[in-house]
Amino acid sequence: MSNLSKLEFTALEILGNNYLPWTLDAKIHLTANNLGETIIDGNQTSPQDKAKAMIFLRHHLHEDLKREYLTVEDPLELWTNIKERFDHQKLVLLPKARYEWLHLRLQDFKTVSEYNSALFRITSELKLCGEKITDDDMLEKTFSTFHASNMLLS
Secondary structure, three states: HHHHHHOOOOOOOOOOOHEEEOOOOHHHHHHHEEEHHHOOOOOOOOOOHHHEEEEHHOEEEOOHHHHHHOOOOHHHHHHHHHHHHHHOHHHHHHHHHHHHHHHHOOOOOHHHHHHHHHHHHHHHHHHHHHOOOOOHHHHHHHHOOHHHHHHHOO
């Protein structure tokens, strides 16, 4: 019985602060459970699959959001309502992530591990906002932030 109340990932917060990772997690879990089509426009999914998707989505919402969307019975409608409400998070997160990327310097961290953690967190945020960050971009960013005394000429 305790397995029913276990969350597969963090519930969507009331203010939507975790909206971007929440949507990614929700899509992955719905797809893994063969319910990904339920949140796509024009889907022809069965009522049973829609019900399963609703149970799953509602289970991963903050209690106040559950109450707010209590009358919504279609997973696509719920998904669309949540997207309309919180998709602006990209507009909030993107300038912050760009600023952090611009000011990210290896020399500001005590260890390479701390730098890598920050680098991957920032690149993940940029990618969630639709920015294209390649491995070459990350390498260039790292190399360009080395202090001049650490550079070797070959």
